[in-house]
Amino acid sequence: MDWPAYSPDLNPIAYVWDMLGGRIAAREPPPTFLSELRRALLDEWCNIPHDPIDNLILSMPRRCKACIASSRRHTPY
Numbered sequence: 358m359d360w361p362a363y364s365p366d367l368n369p370i371a372y373v374w375d376m377l378g379g380r381i382a383a384r385e386p387p388p389t390f391l392s393e394l395r396r397a398l399l400d401e402w403c404n405i406p407h408d409p410i411d412n413l414i415l416s417m418p419r420r421c422k423a424c425i426a427s428s429r430r431h432t433p434y
Contacts, residue, residue: 367420369413376409377401 380401381388388394423432 367417367424369417369420372413373405373410376405380405 377398381394381397384397384401388397420432
């Protein structure tokens with residue numbers, strides 16, 4: 358299968374980064390120093406629930422099929 362360049366459909370880590378970013382953005386108070394951000398990222402990374410990540414992994418066969426069927430056009434992912 359040709360891998361579409363920069364395809365978010367086949368890049369599940371982008372969704373994980375989005376989850377992590379949302380968790381950091383929701384922190385009160387937000388991190389204001391690089392050292393605080395580093396600590397917050399580590400804390401949030403350790404606390405991301407495994408279910409959404411497992412679901413992303415399980416969705417990869419469907420994502421690949423959707424990309425093939427779409428002929429490099431939009432997919433529902």
